[in-house]
Amino acid sequence: MEAGIVAYGVYIPKLRIKVSEIERVWEKSASGLGVIEKAVAASDEDACTLAVQAARVACEDFCIDPKRINAVYVGSESHPYAVNPTASIVAEALGTSNKYFAVDMEFACKAGTAGLQVCYALKKAKMIDIGLAIGSDTAQSKPNDPLEFTAASGAAAFFIGDSKEEVIAEIEHTCSYTSDMPDFWRRPKAEFPEHTGRFTGEAYFKHVISAAKMLMEETGYKASDFSYAVFHQPNGKFPLKAAKILGIDLERVKQGLLCPYIGNTYSASTLIGLASVLDVAKPNEKVLAVSYGSGAGSDAFVLNITDNILHRRAKVKVWDKIKEKQYIDYALYVKHRRKIKL
Amino acid sequence: MQNTAPLNWRRFPERYLLRGSYCETCKQAFFPSRAICPNCRRKGKLISIEMPRTGKIISYTRVHVPPEGFKNEAPYYLAIIELENGAKVLSQIVDSDPEKIKIGAKVKKVFRRIAEPDEYGTITYGYKFKVVE
Numbered sequence: 001m002e003a004g005i006v007a008y009g010v011y012i013p014k015l016r017i018k019v020s021e022i023e024r025v026w027e028k029s030a031s032g033l034g035v036i037e038k039a040v041a042a043s044d045e046d047a048c049t050l051a052v053q054a055a056r057v058a059c060e061d062f063c064i065d066p067k068r069i070n071a072v073y074v075g076s077e078s079h080p081y082a083v084n085p086t087a088s089i090v091a092e093a094l095g096t097s098n099k100y101f102a103v104d105m106e107f108a109c110k111a112g113t114a115g116l117q118v119c120y121a122l123k124k125a126k127m128i129d130i131g132l133a134i135g136s137d138t139a140q141s142k143p144n145d146p147l148e149f150t151a152a153s154g155a156a157a158f159f160i161g162d163s164k165e166e167v168i169a170e171i172e173h174t175c176s177y178t179s180d181m182p183d184f185w186r187r188p189k190a191e192f193p194e195h196t197g198r199f200t201g202e203a204y205f206k207h208v209i210s211a212a213k214m215l216m217e218e219t220g221y222k223a224s225d226f227s228y229a230v231f232h233q234p235n236g237k238f239p240l241k242a243a244k245i246l247g248i249d250l251e252r253v254k255q256g257l258l259c260p261y262i263g264n265t266y267s268a269s270t271l272i273g274l275a276s277v278l279d280v281a282k283p284n285e286k287v288l289a290v291s292y293g294s295g296a297g298s299d300a301f302v303l304n305i306t307d308n309i310l311h312r313r314a315k316v317k318v319w320d321k322i323k324e325k326q327y328i329d330y331a332l333y334v335k336h337r338r339k340i341k342l
Numbered sequence: 343m344q345n346t347a348p349l350n351w352r353r354f355p356e357r358y359l360l361r362g363s364y365c366e367t368c369k370q371a372f373f374p375s376r377a378i379c380p381n382c383r384r385k386g387k388l389i390s391i392e393m394p395r396t397g398k399i400i401s402y403t404r405v406h407v408p409p410e411g412f413k414n415e416a417p418y419y420l421a422i423i424e425l426e427n428g429a430k431v432l433s434q435i436v437d438s439d440p441e442k443i444k445i446g447a448k449v450k451k452v453f454r455r456i457a458e459p460d461e462y463g464t465i466t467y468g469y470k471f472k473v474v475e
Contacts, residue, residue, distance in 0.1 A: 326437075
């Protein structure tokens with residue numbers, strides 16, 4: 001059996017703010033983004049707590065003994081510490097042994113899929129039993145910045161192994177397309193990230209399309225071979241446009257397109273979409289997943305769903321998880337996101 | 343900045359995994375951990391176990407004037423929870439509709455930030471609970 005996904009878990013904070021509420025405060029329209037509302041981490045949540053929640057639910061749903069985890073990679077652009085790893089806190093909270101590889105990953109919104117590639121490589125090299133890759137973010141945004149309409153919070157955890165009884169989706173192939181294209185960044189002491197407006201769209205499509213085409217060239221697959229396609233979701237429209245450029249039926253993107261209802265969860269974005277696809281995919285279906293991280297790069301994957309999916313899935317589907325929500329107004333939003341300094 | 347990291351580190355098993363004690367002699371669970379069983383004394387045989395992740399509220403209050411490190415949280419709910427094995431835990435209740443926070447309500451453990459004394463020190467993580475249907 002090829003190395004692949006043996007378990008997955010998603011955590012989306014309960015709080016939501018409607019984009020219309022942010023529009024009301026700043027008297028601006030964000031209708032072009034295709035986002036209705038976004039998930040907001042509470043004031044006692046951060047990328048670390050979200051990561052733990054996502055990984056724990058996966059351990060429970062798929063009966064994974066944390067002692068089997070030999071690698072922990074947490075991708076985020078909002079790690080709670082500048083120095084002190086999130087990965088070791090997550091592992092300790094899961095109850096792993098002390099024999100595991102660990103590091104925090106950072107590559108804007110693709111740090112989670114980069115962790116997935118590392119775990120896949122370690123598994124192929126037979127250096128681990130199970131590897132854990134997490135994408136988790138409580139994305140920051142300056143008040144009244146276009147990012148504020150979409151920057152959201154969420155986490156997804158993927159466990160990589162190769163047991164034929166456990167693998168639900170084989171990773172058939174992965175590749176990355178990377179270049180130096182600074183479209184979004186945050187300097188060390190800056191509280192909020194900066195971006196280049198429309199240039200971020202140019203960077204997104206250059207990398208996402210190039211990575212997807214590279215993957216198809218290297219594997220021989222055509223757009224029509226994929227039952228589902230998941231792309232990084234900075235807004236509700238870019239993934240659909242990427243699919244159109246690649247000749248992928250838009251209906252095959254919708255299952256994994258959560259951004260309109262939870263916002264852009266940064267490092268978790270592609271992974272939450274992929275989890276949603278695994279909630280419904282059938283054996284032998286092929287799934288294309290392409291992340292995007294500013295700065296810039298895209299990781300592309302093709303997954304082959306196995307028969308194990310019939311008896312190994314998350315207990316609560318992602319589309320059902322997002323129904324548990326509590327709306328807050330802008331005042332509570334700035335309190336929870338610590339934009340009010342006490 | 344208070345150097346609380348070593349003290350917190352010694353409590354990670356308790357705070358991260360709800361590790362407590364279980365006496366194999368009298369079959370009673372204790373949280374936090376005990377050095378000696380209060381029932382059996384020298385005859386007791388204590389082992390370390392992970393507590394159940396679910397329980398029910400047996401008493402609660404709403405805190406409006408928080409101690410240092412909890413300013414961002416107030417107002418918040420604090421409850422005494424009886425876990426499924428009978429051990430009792432004092433914990434914050436989060437992510438729960440105030441109307442559903444009541445005696446007898448079922449709760450499940452979640453992982454959250456507990457306290458953050460200032461912007462330079464370590465962040466304390468650990469358990470809180472949320473009401474589940």
